[in-house]
Amino acid sequence: MSATGWPLVLPIITPLLAASLAFGLRRWPLLQRSVSILGMAAMLLFTVQLLGLVADHGPQAVAVSTWTAPFGIVLVADLFSALLVVVAAFTGLVVALYAGAEVGRGRESHGFHPFLLILLAGAAGAFLTGDIFNLYVWFEILLMATFGLLVLGGEKVQIDGGVKYMALNMVATILLLTAIGLLYGMTGTLNMADLHIKVAEVDDPAMLTVIAVMFLLAFAIKAGLFPLFAWLPASYHTPPMVVSALFAALLTKIGVYSMIRVFTLIFTHDMAITHGALGILAVLTMVAGVLGAAAQTDMRRVLTFTVVSQIGFMLIGLALMTRMGLVGTVFYMLQDILVKVGLFLAGGIAVRYAANESAYGRLGGLWMNKLWLAVVFLIPAMALVGLPPVSGFWGKLALVRGALEAEAWILTGVALAASFVTLYVVGRLFVTVFWKPAPALTEAEAQARAAYAPTRGDMALMVPAVTAVAVVILGLGIFAEPVLALVDQAAQQLLDPTAYITAVLGPDAVPPAPTLIGGVR
């Protein structure tokens, strides 16, 4: 355990304090926005520091308020969670920057920035907690913040989407809470590292599998897996584009993160059932997601469905539970957060030129006069498909290679086929928004569009935000080597949680013999 653990605490409390400050400054929009951006920048700084610490010295843990593990709540950072908080903080910074040009004074003064910061605190908390009940608490905080962001502005479609979102997510949290209660009843501990040890001692594997499946269902709703993703396309296209970007980037990933954490650290006792189910869900989610995206003719809805299909890809590695597969999963997750921010934000600018209309028939003609926008849209779009030289290529390469090595032919075939359909979807999207001639407009429509178009001041915020994302995606693709080395270490820590457990419980808590199926290591 590190001495006082501030590197683990700061990424969580920085956005929380900034949220309070931003709320106090809600009558001064510029000041509030500065607090929000500075808070995110500070959070990014602290998370990078944490990543450096974890990369150099292995997993870090701290027992908050000195109640030692396994009794108190611990915060733990292994490489996987440290990498995720860095990317999350970067996303938060980009979104806070872009928001100034998009959400408008009304929403800003009603608490956009505090909700945004609380959401980031919730994300950091979920990634860093080492206690499964505490994970549930962070999910509740996320739920509150996201519901606030979703209905902020109070338009009718937003309330409609918000209610669907809330209803299904409440089911998930209640299911999660029930599962946690049952698991606590069986093992007598909530500490995830301790659970790894205690679960191996449970003599009722059937009941344990039932609980594992309950966790699977709860996180499947959160992550938007087939067939439980209905809330996602029903709500993501209703709020301002920048809120959709944030949700698409972070929310489902927190579900996927929890799934990976729980199914590598706790439930590895019956992988034929749990990880087999994950494989089937991965296949169905990929198929349902791409077909949904191919069927839509509205940019926002198409992008929303790509969120679903990409979640399927991320699960491949977890279903395989091999080193190469997990490398693919972790890398794909990290880059997909950036890809979603990039696509939704660049799409948001494109939509602004069309008076916030996103139907295919109402878009077009941006290639000739907005070439830079086409470029910053194309980079994440290529990553979404998995084309070199951008980041998505390495993620898909590792996933497909992992699936081939494990001789999982169906997963391999579906992943490649789904990528192919994604190429069609993205191609059609790009042609429609940028190459197709602009639709014929009446005089009044043209004037309305001119009024919606981003002003010079908006551009000063939007361009750096979107460009930064595109540059990072391109950079991750070209200089993938150092990141992949880190991700490889992260995958090894996931497969062999000894270092994680030692960090939490000390070197004396010798974990039992590895429960992984033979041939994995």
Added chain:
Amino acid sequence: MDSLILRVATRILAALMLMFSVFVLLRGHNDPGGGFIGGLVAATGIALSSLADGPEMVRRVLRIEPRLMAMIGVVAAVGAGLLSVFGGDVFLTGQWGYVLGVKVGSPLLFDIGVYLVVVGAVMAMLLALEEEED
């Protein structure tokens, strides 16, 4: 709702509930209770008087915007955690000292923070709902 019986009863009940909420808050240090449940009791009392006397009355009596109260609570709770810096301890570790001969510690400040968050958040939601009806 305009009911004489409710209004008269509320005057006594709301006051009792607020007092009880402080008792629960302070009791929480060593026994069941604490900021969260105390805050809920207080919020129930205030909600009752908002039913009897209307949301405008409650806003006037509260004097402070409920959401702001919640945010002050967050600062108080996190601040109480940050006090552990001075003892060189881990975040949220209790710090103790004597004020006028009475032993006080940061856990109380943390609980008061939680109390304010709960009262503020619940009242913000309830008042918004009630005002929608008018």
